[in-house]
Amino acid sequence: MGVVDDLIQAREVFERREWVAADATPAASGDLVGNDFDNLGTAAFLLGRKNDCVLAYQRAYDSHLEAGDPLSAVRSAYFLAMELFTNGEPAVASGWVSRGARLLDEHGYDVVERGYLLVLATFRHIVAAEWDEAITVGAQVTEYGRRFRDPDLLAMGLSNEGRLALHSGRVAQGLAMLDEAMVGIAGGEVSPIFAGEIYCSMIEACQEVSDFGRAAAWTQALSTWCDSQPGLLSFTGQCAVHRGQIMRLHGAYAEALDEFERATQRYLAAGTPEPAGFALAERGEVLRIQGEYAAAESAYTDAVSHGYDPQPGLALLWLARGRESAAVGAMQRLLAEPRDPIQRTQVIPAAVDILIQVGRTEEAAPLIQEMRATVRGIDCDALQAMANCAAGHLLLAKGDAAEALPELRRAARLWTRLSAPYDAARCRVLVGRALRALGDEQSAISELSAARRALADLGAAPAERAAAQLVEPAAPGGLTPREIEVLRLVAAGRTNPEIAAMLVLSEKTVARHLSNIFTKINVTSRTAAAAFAFENRVV
Numbered sequence: 284m285g286v287v288d289d290l291i292q293a294r295e296v297f298e299r300r301e302w303v304a305a306d307a308t309p310a311a312s313g314d315l316v317g318n319d320f321d322n323l324g325t326a327a328f329l330l331g332r333k334n335d336c337v338l339a340y341q342r343a344y345d346s347h348l349e350a351g352d353p354l355s356a357v358r359s360a361y362f363l364a365m366e367l368f369t370n371g372e373p374a375v376a377s378g379w380v381s382r383g384a385r386l387l388d389e390h391g392y393d394v395v396e397r398g399y400l401l402v403l404a405t406f407r408h409i410v411a412a413e414w415d416e417a418i419t420v421g422a423q424v425t426e427y428g429r430r431f432r433d434p435d436l437l438a439m440g441l442s443n444e445g446r447l448a449l450h451s452g453r454v455a456q457g458l459a460m461l462d463e464a465m466v467g468i469a470g471g472e473v474s475p476i477f478a479g480e481i482y483c484s485m486i487e488a489c490q491e492v493s494d495f496g497r498a499a500a501w502t503q504a505l506s507t508w509c510d511s512q513p514g515l516l517s518f519t520g521q522c523a524v525h526r527g528q529i530m531r532l533h534g535a536y537a538e539a540l541d542e543f544e545r546a547t548q549r550y551l552a553a554g555t556p557e558p559a560g561f562a563l564a565e566r567g568e569v570l571r572i573q574g575e576y577a578a579a580e581s582a583y584t585d586a587v588s589h590g591y592d593p594q595p596g597l598a599l600l601w602l603a604r605g606r607e608s609a610a611v612g613a614m615q616r617l618l619a620e621p622r623d624p625i626q627r628t629q630v631i632p633a634a635v636d637i638l639i640q641v642g643r644t645e646e647a648a649p650l651i652q653e654m655r656a657t658v659r660g661i662d663c664d665a666l667q668a669m670a671n672c673a674a675g676h677l678l679l680a681k682g683d684a685a686e687a688l689p690e691l692r693r694a695a696r697l698w699t700r701l702s703a704p705y706d707a708a709r710c711r712v713l714v715g716r717a718l719r720a721l722g723d724e725q726s727a728i729s730e731l732s733a734a735r736r737a738l739a740d741l742g743a744a745p746a747e748r749a750a751a752q753l754v755e756p757a758a759p760g761g762l763t764p765r766e767i768e769v770l771r772l773v774a775a776g777r778t779n780p781e782i783a784a785m786l787v788l789s790e791k792t793v794a795r796h797l798s799n800i801f802t803k804i805n806v807t808s809r810t811a812a813a814a815f816a817f818e819n820r821v822v
Contacts, residue, residue: 294319294322297322297325297326300475300511300512301512301513301514302326302329302330302512302513302514302515303330303513303514315346316346316350317343317344317346317347317350317352317355317356317359318343318355320339320340320342320343320346320359321339321340321343321355321358321359321362323335323339323342323343324336324337324339324340324343324359324362324363325362325474325475325476327339328362328366328476328517329475329476329479329512329514329515329516329517329518330514330515330516330517331516331517331552331553331554333366333370333553333554336366337363337366337367340359340360340362340363340366341359341363343355343356343359344356344359344360344363344382347359353386353387353389353390354392354394354396356383356386357383357386357387357396357399357400358396358399360379360380360382360383360386361380361383361396361399361400361402361403362476363376363379364376364377364379364380364383364403365402365403367379368403368406369555370554376403380400380403380404383396383399383400384400387400394431395427395428395430395431395433395436397427398423398424398426398427398428398431398433398436398440399436401420401423401424401427402424402436402439402440402443404420405417405420405421405424405443408420409443409447412621414447414450414451417443417447418444418447418451421440421443421444421447422440422444423440424436424439424440424443424444425437425440425441425444426440427440428440428441434467434472434473434474435473435474435477437464437467438464438465438467438468438472438473438477438478438481439464439477439480439481441460441461441463441464442460442461442464442480442481442484442485443484444457444460445457445458445459445460445461445464445488446461446484446488448460449488449491449492449625450623450625450626451623452623452624452625452657454492454625454661454663455660455661455662457488458488458492458494458497461485461488461489464481464485465481465485465501468481468482469504475512476517478508479508479517479518480518482501482504482505482508482518482521483505483518483521483522483525485497485501486498486501486502486505486521486525487521489501490525490528491625491626491629492625492628492661492663492666493628493629493663493665493666493669494663494665495529495532495665495701495703496701498525498528498529499529502522502525502526502528502529505518505521505522505525506522506526509522516549516552516553517553519549520546520547520549520550520553520555520558520559520562521546521558522546523542523543523545523546523549523562524542524543524546524558524561524562524565526542527539527540527541527542527543527546527562527565528565530542531565531568531569531572532701532702532703533702533703533704534703534704534705534741536569536572536573536741536742539565539569540566540569540570543562543563543565543566543569544566546558546559546562546565547559547562547563547566550562556589556590557589557590557591558591559589560585560586560587560588560589560590560591560593561586561591563582563583563585563586563589563591563593564582564583564586564591564593564596566582567579567580567582567583567586567593567596567597567600568596570582571596571599571600571603572705572741572743572745572746573742573743573744574743574744574745576600576603576604579600580597580600583596583597583600594613594617594630595613595614595617595629595630595633595634596633597613598610598613598614598617598633598637599633599636599637601613602636602637602640602641603745607640607641610637610641611637611638611641611643614630614633614634614637614638617630617634618630618631618634618650624653624657625657627653627654627657628654628657628658628666628669631650631651631653631654631669631673632654632669632672632673634647634650635647635650635651635654635673635676635677636673636676638650639676639677639680644677644680644681647673647677648677650673651670651673651674651677654669654670654673655670655674658670664697664700664701665697665698665701665703667693667697668693668694668697668698668701668706668710669694671690671691671693671694671697672690672691672694672706672709672710672713674687674690675687675688675689675690675691675694675710675713675717676691676713678690679691679713679716679717679720680817682720682774682775682776682813682817684716684717684718684720684721684775684822685721687713687717688714688717688718688721691710691713691714691717692714694710695707695710695711695714698710704737704740704741705738705741705743705746707737708734708737708738708741708743708746708750709734709746711730711731711733711734711737712730712731712734712746712749712750712753714730715727715728715729715730715731715734715750715753716731716753716820716822718730719753719771719822720771720774720775720822721775722771722772722775722777722785724768724771728754731750731753731754732754734750735747735750735751735754738750752820753820759804759815759819759821760800760803760804760815760819761803762800762803762804765786765796766796766799766800766803767821768786769782769786769793769796769797769800770800770812770815770816770821771816771821771822772785772786773797773800773809773812773813773816774812774813774816774817774821774822775822776813779793779794779797797809797812800812
């Protein structure tokens, strides 16, 4: 087979998205034209061969100019600049953007290629946190895509606009834009590099707003898309991470760990260490839930070494290992850093948990108010569940079990609807504690036992142990089971006559039990006894 036949075959396999075969085109052949070099650049990008990608797009740029086709040269410059930006070479990338802009200015063209250069401008504004500029330029990208009927540009413009809308609090509008962007991808209208970028951006956005239904649906679509392209490396790391996140949500921890390990290896093979750090942090989350604290800390440490900050998971691990001041310090730093409202919803629930557990409930209250304000009007079960659970937890810690109970029940129902067994079980533990504080011991045991079984089935050892202690508590202070019952009702604010009626005892017997309790736990007032009960998790 001659060079010309090889070239024809290479073009055919490129159209079939067989990237390994497409990458085998004889690049040194004098028969290649600009589009052939563009194809080589695309294949090299998708195979994770960064240097080959850059060289191919450079040759494409030169070839297009030699052929008198400056517009195609601008497109080559766009892909070249995007690859260089991704590889951490912004100065060189900016030079190629300037070259493309100069070509357009020299010819005075009002063409779709100007929209491509605006995509890069949008990314630069986002990196610089210039949000108003990013929103303005992002809208211009979408307008170019619509006006020139360019599927790639339209999808990218909508994707960027959608994410910016999410971060400015316009969640419904943002998700609608993202859905529209995905229409072109699902229909096969969008080219591979743009499709992969938008798939991953869409799923990341869904994770950020905790829209797990959309995230799961598009993760499955991304997996199918990746599997249909032999040899594909780019985007497969993100795909594995997203699969792992959905598996973790559903309690499939062993499978999630495998996916995060696969993602780490693919990111490293593609030469992208920071995303590998993200995958390592996600692995640490699963290990923390399982109670594998040493392995979790190792995963978090590896994430840091790859340039990724694994918070708030690491702070929760520190709290679990008794490092309360470190956990609080980390959360205070995270809350002080500039974040938009949606980003803060990923931090606030962990911050509330930590503050409540270290007894700093007053600091948690304004965070819950902020969370409620953010999720109000957003149709997202997971965000609402987070807000309800945090509010209920705080109310319970402050001794208001009656107000806490409906908040916690709603959170548990929402997590169950989302098939999130770990989060649902943790809420049910709090429901059980609230019922116990209200004097409904049998219902409390029922809730706590169900939560304990669910956590045991998941292999969530630390949470299961905590639930077990509530089901069969080791009596603090040497208290008898009956004294524990009396103390719980005292902590719930019940009077001696009320306790007597609820436990079918005489008031004299209740008074005797209360006297014994005071002696055993060394307190002199009902208030101090209630504080002891909360500190020792009797309620």
